[in-house]
Amino acid sequence: MIEVKNLVRTFNSGDRTIKPVNDVSFELGQGTLASIVGKSGSGKSTLLSLLGALDKPTSGDVVVNGVSLASMPDAKLTEYRRRDIGFVFQQFNLIPNLSAVDNVMLPMEFAGIRKAARLQRAKELLVQVQLDPDKHARRINRLSGGEQQRVAIARALANEPKLILADEPTGNLDEQTGDHIIELLSSLSRDHNTTILVVTHDRALANKTDRRFRLQQGNLTEEPVHRPVVSASA
């Protein structure tokens, strides 16, 4: 269960104060697949950073399973990101000189999983995101954008996080692979009770989520979803 309470994030730019997230409150039950839509610069990525403990709010709080992130020390926040969060960044943010499988193994290494186990799981995840096995050992900078996107998704799933935060996860994928990724995320939320929050411009993807939010000038509003709910929210 994630509770977002009166979340505010402001930035100072010269004399101006920008509020990409302005008094945002909502709740997401465990296993919910939700989406946030909005124009570029509307604060979607900032909100995602706050939920993922990458950034600290100016005011308000994010409470995950009853634990407030606002009062957590940095070391605990790192542990929270390692154990409970899976990030899919818009620009992938993979380590360029490592192979696809090494990139997927990284979060598991930080979590202390033994090498043999993490290697096996990394390969399984790469198969799951439909990356050609011949490319598992290939360096990231020798993969296409779509392939890198799939590696990034596999990395986000590595530690079986409770919450996956994905910024445009299908943005660089062809329609068929995009559909597969959407199906994968849906099955994760449905079968593994993983909460998934997706920032997207993709209307098709947004309509396949359980709940849909729109962020406009820092204000979040929930919109009706134009398709039946796939799985029951917690």
Added chain:
Amino acid sequence: MSVLARSVGNAFRNKVRTAAVVAVLAVAIGLALAMLVANQAVAAKVQELNASVGTVLTVNPAGGQGFEGGGEPLTAEQAATAAAVPNVSAVVGTQSLRLRNASEAAAQAASGTGAGPGGWQGGPGGQAAASLTTSLTAAIDAGTLGGRNQAVNGTTGTATQPDRSLPVTATGIGAEVDTTGKVLTITDGTGLGDYTAESSSALLGTTLAEKNSLTVGSTFTITDQTYTVAGLFDAGTTFGNNAVYVTLPTAQTLAGLPGELASMIVTVDSLENVASTKTALETALGTDKADVTQGQNLETALSSLGSVKNISLIAFIAALGTAGLIILLIMVMLVRERRREIGVLKAIGAPNRTIGLQFVLEALVLAALGSAVGAAIASFASGGIASALISTNSTSTTAAPTTGRGAAMAGAAWGPGLPGGGTFPRGEAGPFGGAAQLLTSVTASASPGVIAAGIGSVFGVAIIGALVPALLTARIRPIEVLRGE
């Protein structure tokens, strides 16, 4: 992939840059190791010198030394007094003789040049009878220096002077030691046995024996008495090997000066007690009766070696610091360059210590590569660098004194007043050889132990140099570098 494997991989990300960094590091580390090797070699030499001759004092008659000066001769009673001084472990008396080849002496006397250097009449403390004839021929030619000294001291108005050969130094010794107190190196035959009794045996320097075609068991004469060669010794210098050793009583009898000593070699029980024992000896013997001297050329040598040691230590620290600074700057640059990557690692849950460790290990990989190349450089360069340092310092130290004792200490000419011309390093007449000679025998070799210690220091500095940038990574907040999203 482990942190170590990732660090090794990162170290080779940019091969050209890595090669450049390793090359610069190798020069700094190589210099550091070479300086450490020089430092250790000098330290070992200092220890060796201290252990060998550092505890020896020499007592000469006040106002006299060797065949120079005046004053009253030393006596056996004074030797007993010296032996009773606290911390004195041994006293060895010596008596010096100057041997002239009988044929040449007769020829010079006939030509009327006997009043010059060859006809020297003085001796230690005025020992006029110490110049004797022998069947031996000196192994050293007078040469230019001998001729020069002859011109200064030996001409008394005669238009032409016959060529003159150098005399042979004979020394009566109370133990099997040379005039510096060092144990004689017998290369053939035996010693003289009982050095406190008269004997017809003698020890000859190797070159003197060769010059006169003598071997162990051969005979020669001093005045009219026949002596048998009991052994041959190697003093390590040409001058030192143009000498004869007989027992002290034999020399005293030959000189006609029973009970008199030209000098005393006093051995002190430890280096720490040398200074206090010197003072005690001066008090016990009286400064108006005896001059007590320490191995001043040894002090000169030790002073030079000390300078080299200090310079090499400072250079080692400076080169090590430079290596550390290079690593620090490189790692700071790498941290700045990889801020985004560090942010990503933090975003996916990497603890600060893991990221810091990754950078420290990467620095150690660079240091290891630099050390490998640096060690190779040091193994080739350390000998040359050490020699250059020692050469420079011994030159600057020994070049300054040009007269009196200072010149003699450095092995410079001790010409005026000496018979037969040629150089007469005080070290031969006094207690020690030349400082320059002591210095040049320093051997700097890159031993595995010293190289290992040096590389250990490099790794220590590399860790310190890498810690600062590693700690910087802890201050990077993931959102700051990911905000570009």
